[in-house]
Amino acid sequence: MTDGKTNAYENEMKDVTWDGFHNWLYCICVVTFDLELGQALESVFPRHVSLSKQETSNICYLAFPDSNSGCMGDTTFIIRLRNSQGRKSLKFEHINYNSKCPTPLQIDGSYYWGYVYFRQVKDITLPRGYFQKSVVILSLLPFNNLFSKICSYIAPEYFENGEVSLEAVCYNIERWPLPVPGSTLNLPLLGSVFQTYIPLSTNCTANSTLALLSEAGDSNQIQTHVEDLNLFEILQPVLSHIHLLWELVIISEPIVVMASSPTHCSQMVLALIRLMYPLQYCGDYRPYFTIHDSEFKQFTSKVQGPPPVILGVTNPFFAKTLHHWPHTIRLGDDLGQAQKYKLKKTAPTKLIDNSPGIFTAYKPFLQKDKNIIKKLMTGVNSKRPFEVQSALLRRHLLELTQSFMIPLERYIASLMPLQKSISPFKAAPTPLPFNPDSFFATLEAAGPQLTLNNTGIKGDWVGLYKKFFRSPNFKAWFNTRYTELTLKLQALQLEALSTADLKDWVQGRPEVEVVDMVLKIKNKIIKCNEHEIPVSESTKVQLNHRLNDIVTSLPDDLKNILQVS
Known part of the structure; x- marks a missing residue:
């Protein structure tokens, strides 16, 4: 930009709050390739945004495929990196958004999601003979499908028209409505409109989302799911495992x-963390990870051992650096093709064996369900659409996870103390402690095997629970x-x-005890108003009445100090 253009831009920007954009x-x-610096951050939009030195370094290295992978043309992939501000x-x-949406779409303030569009083409006018540049969208929202498509839409515009197109993109996004779960949203962008739907936690199937987007409108309308992973296509090579x-x-x-491509490894990592839906995966995971990452030493340390993390990598150097890791999935170049990856139980062969496969010495606690695998493979032979195959696979994994968790949900509900232990004049009781042995004692009568009898999945459930x-x-x-x-007990x-007779309770009580009760009720009302304790509006009203009941019974000097505001 020339100085004149910069000044005009800054004048135009000074009245923009960017709150809408940051929603x-x-x-x-x-990110561009600089002959002297290597990967370098060329510009950030909007221009007021600042990134820490560590974030800048990580973004620069994650924005380019490793040099050995030789990705020519355009490559898209997804990254995840630590947010220096954390939660x-x-x-x-x-927080309000998280309370309403499904677990895979919830925000984790400790991480940014990055949606990368990398272009590498020959250009003899440049010193290295190649044009190498990436556009990266950073967001706290894990809208992997929507933002990948948006990045693929705006990056070519930027490559053709320069920074003015990204400035226009920022203006457009600043005017978008709030991302509210349960809403169909129209998002104008560079002359088109992206229409999407953010599902509620009670309504998160792809079919229901599709139905809400099925009213096709203008030709410039682009309908897209916020998250739409083709689970079967990605997992097809490892289906038998x-x-x-x-x-x-x-x-x-x-x-x-x-994998040889960041596209493939990032897709597989995202598919793996979806295997246990609706339970949330709470280990760390990086869809694409490089040797230059600030956490490289922590993840590759042989002293502490591997942390609970799923890494997607493309640099062959990792085969040596992570040879001590217990489980490796090595992908071929033809991800999504009908094939069977072999299970290789001698982990050291990872150093010399470059063929696709799963390398692990892990012995599963459960038997595999051969029926679902057979059904899916029959679908491959009959060319059943991938969307149908994905739906079958998702349903099976959902039932498996729910069957595993239902006994735990029942057991934790039993930790609730009896109603008779709740007194209006005493602190709320706490739930009983979790006792693994007590839980295991419930499995014979109410274990996962009862809901999975027809699937053929049997095995050492207790051993799996212990892990x-x-x-x-x-x-x-x-x-x-x-x-x-x-919180329920509180x-x-x-x-x-709220329904107790505090006028009667206060009779004959020492003043200090009455004052203590007033302060406690005030504190509880504040917590209720801040939504920390889940009570109805009528209960809040009643609590204020009880507070007045006590205050009116006090001497005038104390009333003035403790008067309810």
């Missing part, structure tokens, strides 16, 4: 996915459920308090 994206980056970046709108992979993912085992209990997936699920129980205690 969707953090920024758009352009502090989550606003109230984000899908139950083994489901176990590895649900117990948060470290897995490395090696699961040591994983971040269990810890996150348990902490969430335990917190929910705790709500029940407040409901009891």
